[in-house]
Amino acid sequence: MKQSVLYVPTLKEAPSNAEVKSHRLLARAGLIKQTAAGVYTYLPLGIRVMQKIERIIREEHDARGCSEMLMPALQPRDLWEESGRWDDYGPALMRLKDRKERDFCLGPTHEEVITAIVRDYIDSYKKLPLALYQIQTKFRDELRPRFGLMRGREFVMKDLYTFSTDEADLDRWYATMMTAYTEIFRRSGLETKIVASDTGEIGGDQAHEFMVLSEVGEDTITYCDTCDYAANQEYSALSEGDSCPHCEGTIKTAKGIEVGNIFKLGTKYSESMNAFFTDADGQRKPLVMGCYGIGVSRTLMAAVEQHSTEDSILWPDSITPFDVHIVPLKGNEDLGRRLHDRLATQHEVLLDDRDERPGVKFKDADLIGIPWRIILGKSTKEGKAEVVNRRNDEVQLVPIDDLEVYLSGQ
Amino acid sequence: MKQSVLYVPTLKEAPSNAEVKSHRLLARAGLIKQTAAGVYTYLPLGIRVMQKIERIIREEHDARGCSEMLMPALQPRDLWEESGRWDDYGPALMRLKDRKERDFCLGPTHEEVITAIVRDYIDSYKKLPLALYQIQTKFRDELRPRFGLMRGREFVMKDLYTFSTDEADLDRWYATMMTAYTEIFRRSGLETKIVASDTGEIGGDQAHEFMVLSEVGEDTITYCDTCDYAANQEYSALSEGDSCPHCEGTIKTAKGIEVGNIFKLGTKYSESMNAFFTDADGQRKPLVMGCYGIGVSRTLMAAVEQHSTEDSILWPDSITPFDVHIVPLKGNEDLGRRLHDRLATQHEVLLDDRDERPGVKFKDADLIGIPWRIILGKSTKEGKAEVVNRRNDEVQLVPIDDLEVYLSGQ
Numbered sequence: 001m002k003q004s005v006l007y008v009p010t011l012k013e014a015p016s017n018a019e020v021k022s023h024r025l026l027a028r029a030g031l032i033k034q035t036a037a038g039v040y041t042y043l044p045l046g047i048r049v050m051q052k053i054e055r056i057i058r059e060e061h062d063a064r065g066c067s068e069m070l071m072p073a074l075q076p077r078d079l080w081e082e083s084g085r086w087d088d089y090g091p092a093l094m095r096l097k098d099r100k101e102r103d104f105c106l107g108p109t110h111e112e113v114i115t116a117i118v119r120d121y122i123d124s125y126k127k128l129p130l131a132l133y134q135i136q137t138k139f140r141d142e143l144r145p146r147f148g149l150m151r152g153r154e155f156v157m158k159d160l161y162t163f164s165t166d167e168a169d170l171d172r173w174y175a176t177m178m179t180a181y182t183e184i185f186r187r188s189g190l191e192t193k194i195v196a197s198d199t200g201e202i203g204g205d206q207a208h209e210f211m212v213l214s215e216v217g218e219d220t221i222t223y224c225d226t227c228d229y230a231a232n233q234e235y236s237a238l239s240e241g242d243s244c245p246h247c248e249g250t251i252k253t254a255k256g257i258e259v260g261n262i263f264k265l266g267t268k269y270s271e272s273m274n275a276f277f278t279d280a281d282g283q284r285k286p287l288v289m290g291c292y293g294i295g296v297s298r299t300l301m302a303a304v305e306q307h308s309t310e311d312s313i314l315w316p317d318s319i320t321p322f323d324v325h326i327v328p329l330k331g332n333e334d335l336g337r338r339l340h341d342r343l344a345t346q347h348e349v350l351l352d353d354r355d356e357r358p359g360v361k362f363k364d365a366d367l368i369g370i371p372w373r374i375i376l377g378k379s380t381k382e383g384k385a386e387v388v389n390r391r392n393d394e395v396q397l398v399p400i401d402d403l404e405v406y407l408s409g410q
Numbered sequence: 411m412k413q414s415v416l417y418v419p420t421l422k423e424a425p426s427n428a429e430v431k432s433h434r435l436l437a438r439a440g441l442i443k444q445t446a447a448g449v450y451t452y453l454p455l456g457i458r459v460m461q462k463i464e465r466i467i468r469e470e471h472d473a474r475g476c477s478e479m480l481m482p483a484l485q486p487r488d489l490w491e492e493s494g495r496w497d498d499y500g501p502a503l504m505r506l507k508d509r510k511e512r513d514f515c516l517g518p519t520h521e522e523v524i525t526a527i528v529r530d531y532i533d534s535y536k537k538l539p540l541a542l543y544q545i546q547t548k549f550r551d552e553l554r555p556r557f558g559l560m561r562g563r564e565f566v567m568k569d570l571y572t573f574s575t576d577e578a579d580l581d582r583w584y585a586t587m588m589t590a591y592t593e594i595f596r597r598s599g600l601e602t603k604i605v606a607s608d609t610g611e612i613g614g615d616q617a618h619e620f621m622v623l624s625e626v627g628e629d630t631i632t633y634c635d636t637c638d639y640a641a642n643q644e645y646s647a648l649s650e651g652d653s654c655p656h657c658e659g660t661i662k663t664a665k666g667i668e669v670g671n672i673f674k675l676g677t678k679y680s681e682s683m684n685a686f687f688t689d690a691d692g693q694r695k696p697l698v699m700g701c702y703g704i705g706v707s708r709t710l711m712a713a714v715e716q717h718s719t720e721d722s723i724l725w726p727d728s729i730t731p732f733d734v735h736i737v738p739l740k741g742n743e744d745l746g747r748r749l750h751d752r753l754a755t756q757h758e759v760l761l762d763d764r765d766e767r768p769g770v771k772f773k774d775a776d777l778i779g780i781p782w783r784i785i786l787g788k789s790t791k792e793g794k795a796e797v798v799n800r801r802n803d804e805v806q807l808v809p810i811d812d813l814e815v816y817l818s819g820q
Binding site for chain 1: 411414415416417419443445446449450451452453454456457458460475477478479480481482483484485486489501502504505506508509514516523526527528530531536537540541542547549551553563564765
């Protein structure tokens with residue numbers, strides 16, 4: 001892909017409202033652009049990373065018997081009256097009227113809609129369990145939108161809903177999704193800790209959050225450095241300096257960015273919305289539900305927060321927008337195009353074909369953060385390219401004819 | 411994929427408000443479910459078809475130098491004041507206020523947002539041309555939402571915007587996208603005609619629509635049966651019975667469903683929104699724009715309208731949700747599972763693992779419309795399966811061990 005065609009509007013200065021590193025970098029590297037407070041456009045580099053995260057999410061969900069669907073953003077007031085949340089939710093729920101003065105909200109979450117979808121069809125235990133998810137745009141009118149994609153008003157989430165006959169089956173789904181989430185974040189290159197949490201506006205019986213450790217996190221958590229679990233600050237089981245009953249490591253305190261959450265909803269929505277089924281013994285029972293969210297756009301933000309310095313992103317391999325960045329300097333433009341076409345058969349290649357000074361090209365390449373950089377400069381006279389492995393900043397002069405072999409050996 | 415896990419809530423009766431065949435079939439076959447008037451959920455079979463259409467759209471756009479991005483649904487009033495459309499657009503524009511009483515609309519189209527995104531960065535002819543598209547959810551408060559996905563209030567569209575230095579470059583993009591659209595609809599299994607149209611609420615200089623011929627179309631068009639072009643009813647160049655100056659065929663009249671449209675916007679938005687660049691001769695000029703839409707959800711609907719009878723869809727190969735439908739009858743459940751796992755390495759396979767009578771399974775399979783059906787019934791005693799090619803309703807008894815070879819030879 002040619003950089004001139006892709007549209008990568010890099011900036012010298014971060015927007016003045018960008019308070020955290022990931023926001024500054026996502027804006028400067030041309031991945032996002034603010035359209036209104038808390039409302040962002042994902043530019044071509046940004047959407048490529050998001051789509052890679054989405055692919056990992058789909059694979060880990062599909063492999064566990066979940067099915068994808070797509071629910072609407074517009075949700076009628078009636079459904080929210082049934083659950084009682086029209087009144088309970090508060091001003092974060094964006095509300096509007098249609099041309100006939102009927103009330104709608106823009107979904108921050110989809111418990112009502114999914115419950116209405118399955119209640120008409122799931123009449124018997126034979127049709128259970130069921131696990132349905134979507135990757136979809138959500139709305140939440142935050143009082144103080146900030147930190148770029150961390151606290152936005154329009155954002156991309158994956159939300160999964162499970163429907164079980166009983167608590168034991170819900171427990172199985174809950175454990176399954178805890179594993180799935182651990183795997184999704186690990187594959188996305190993120191280190192996360194799992195924290196027990198309260199159930200908030202969603203309601204229900206039990207909940208956990210997945211936290212990315214980061215100095216810009218909004219929650220303080222206490223965790224053991226050798227295991228996956230952590231606790232909220234208030235949570236008494238762990239205290240800094242102690243060793244935890246379930247693990248061997250040291251207890252530490254840090255800030256966390258919440259990238260995922262899982263909830264045992266129980267029968268809160270099925271009872272209020274009349275979603276019942278007939279069990280094997282002929283009894284009419286409410287569906288037992290769970291819900292499981294991942295902030296897709298927030299995961300993108302957290303990945304940048306964890307994998308960057310102030311002037312440079314360095315993408316994990318699994319979610320990098322491109323694998324190889326070819327940067328031809330003056331006089332090597334044609335060679336750059338030929339090399340791009342050669343390597344593009346095996347790699348995702350970005351070619352900096354802009355008419356810019358070397359300093360500008362290198363600075364932008366640092367910002368954009370592609371793991372392998374191939375500089376076509378003076379050494380092309382000897383048939384060689386300068387290959388930079390950005391993971392360790394090692395530079396090798398590699399014969400241009402051998403680049404495929406060199407890269408595939410890495 | 412197991413049908414019990416996928417969630418395919420087939421219905422015996424179509425919803426009472428389903429006036430057209432595609433709406434009845436999409437609902438009965440468990441592809442969509444209405445959440446509010448003109449607002450639909452895409453169930454797992456529905457989203458699979460949509461994603462296949464989206465893949466074709468992405469391939470044909472990426473191959474022509476277009477880059478994908480994702481813009482927000484929430485659009486601030488300020489931008490629409492700049493273009494003058496806040497007042498012009500009328501009640502189809504869904505409007506809302508945020509918690510601080512600031513005005514927003516839910517985007518029915520994104521000329522304002524994209525113009526604001528590129529105007530800050532495109533300062534020179536060196537950065538042009540540029541072609542940016544998204545596949546995104548749009549909102550339009552139709553006075554009479556109807557015909558299912560045909561006239562919805564929330565719908566999925568692909569919208570592309572091109573930015574050129576001059577009219578000649580816009581003409582090139584316009585011609586390129588006309589070819590791309592023809593190819594996209596052809597690959598999706600749809601027969602379309604191209605019709606010159608007026609520019610409506612979008613504005614601009616010239617426009618064409620892509621029409622799927624269908625008795626439920628909302629527009630009447632006059633077309634030549636041997637070429638790609640057609641005309642609106644009002645358009646005087648063609649009249650029924652005549653032979654057209656540009657083609658050899660016969661002129662006919664039919665109804666059309668608009669699935670795509672392309673507009674030469676010219677400088678309407680760039681002049682009103684101050685999106686200027688400096689040309690090679692140092693002159694400051696407004697960007698010359700084009701916009702190009704495809705109704706993704708409407709394409710799904712039009713495909714069903716063209717490829718179905720009243721009780722049965724028959725998907726084109728390119729967008730079918732699955733290739734092979736295995737229907738095991740009583741006693742062949744285990745064989746069904748084994749065959750599913752075998753064939754799933756080479757095909758997209760749906761297994762009807764439900765505990766239902768043969769009549770129910772066959773009726774649902776007809777509804778769902780997968781091109782190849784493998785029935786595991788009596789003949790499994792002789793090691794054979796009944797293979798139905800739904801394109802011609804030909805039935806073959808094929809040894810179960812030879813099914814891979816049989817299917818790959820088709």
